[in-house]
Amino acid sequence: MNKPNLEIKIGSMVMKNPVTVASGTFGYGPEYADLVDLNRLGAITVKGICPEENLGNSTPRTFETRGGMLNAIGLPGPGAQGFIDTYVPFLSHYDVPVIVNIWGKKMEDYGTVVEMLDAEDTVSAYEINLSCPNVKEGGSAFGTDTDSFSRVIELVRGKTQKPIIPKLAPNVSDIGAFAKAAEEAGADAISIMNSYPAMAINIDTLRPELANRTGGLSGPPIKPIAIKLVWDAAQATSLPIIGMGGIYEPADAIEFMIAGATSVAVGTANFTDPTTINRVIDGIESYLIEKGHSSAADIVGTVKT
């Protein structure tokens, strides 16, 4: 039997397979390069970048929970120019699209960061973070209200021809409304989901386990939430969806695709086992062969309801 076609498209960006990494769980590329063959990935999604250098939150920034973890890293990063100077030369050596996750403290920042990055050929697409639970300004403040959500996307759309992918907040009452708004504002795809606002308290010290007090839950505990959000969004929009949240096994990724995701991202699982991403790529291929499909696109949104 012929090998199935794993290639998928997100706007004009071609991915050789549907699998990328979740922003913030894979650094900027070099960190895992000894352990993961970056050229095998469908795309590399880097940690959030805003126009200026940002320090992020105090420590502790993470906390392990049953089956998952909380994080409140607070989007530290080198800023757009720092990213260009430090990481673009490295990333340009690989034959793999780079999705830059962008964010801003104020609305204009989203436009500024794209203006600063757009001339770089290595930057293939932008994932617009409208859903970070861990920064006071920006992040989910724009992502939980459809008006400001649409305005950010329109602003970014005005600055670039490259694919733009708003990342939706999970904690909204109607994800379909955001999916539709993204489509109307000119997005090429959407990604779902960011970590879910959450908290843990130490019963001896009576203090929150994170310095930021609250954080975002990621890993296997959020997967069923993410599957439902992807399924809901897929019914409201025809845009491709990048699905993520707790993918640890090939079966998890396949489930996202059946729910309606064209592409998937491996996040927290990279920390547990950096080989997860390879297993997920191979597992999707084996599943397609086993079920007699000729391409990855064949299984997207095939859930029977």
Next chain:
Amino acid sequence: MKQEKSIVVEHHNFQGEYRILRLAAASIGPRVKPGQFLHLLIPQLGERILRRPFSIYKADAEGVSILYKPVGRGTDSMKPLHVGDTVDIIGPLGNGYPELGKDKFPVLVAGGYGNAALYLKAKELPVKGVAFFGGRTAEDILCVEEFKALGWDVRPTTNDGSLGTQGLVTADFDPWMAEQEVQSLELFVCGPAPMLKAMGDRAIEHDFTAWLSMDENMVCGVGACLTCVIKRKTATGWEWARCCKDGPVFESREIMWNE
């Protein structure tokens, strides 16, 4: 840095509550430099998902060993590991200790698993100086005979006086330091945070070099997640430095301690 499915070749009590775990790891073993660590995925961890970092005690062409004490969910779940079991490890990680400066006199200061973390350095150093080891009781002071056999002058201190001088390591270190030409000292330190800070403060006050191995909670271990950061001084203020990638070893003057 490699990821390897290692096989348990030895696992038993070492001393007091400490246990030794030796792993066959032919691709990681030969790459180890003193002061580096492993990131270990504990197989019986069940619903806990994160790896745990462990300093490398010994390493050779065939593998690596660590000394650990069960203190929590992760280390408790390591106890049932049997010879022949598979353990997924990533390593060697971190920068390790630098070479001894020219004409410097090496001093080791350690507590708890810090003794294990310094063993390879103690072996490698061309000059064998003085080793100050601190612990709660005699049981907590690891590898004394091994360090002596390498040629080190070992000075133990215990909180309860069950071995060596009673008190903290500083009880032995301070009077000794007072009689040295301090600027020629170079310290290699691994132990609990108060010990690191005490040695770092002395290094700055008396103008000698002290390499401190910082212990921070870790998630990725490879520099990607930005969990394990400490404040590192810069010309204009400070920046975050990752213990897993930029450390765990830092010179005392680089560190800005949290108040």
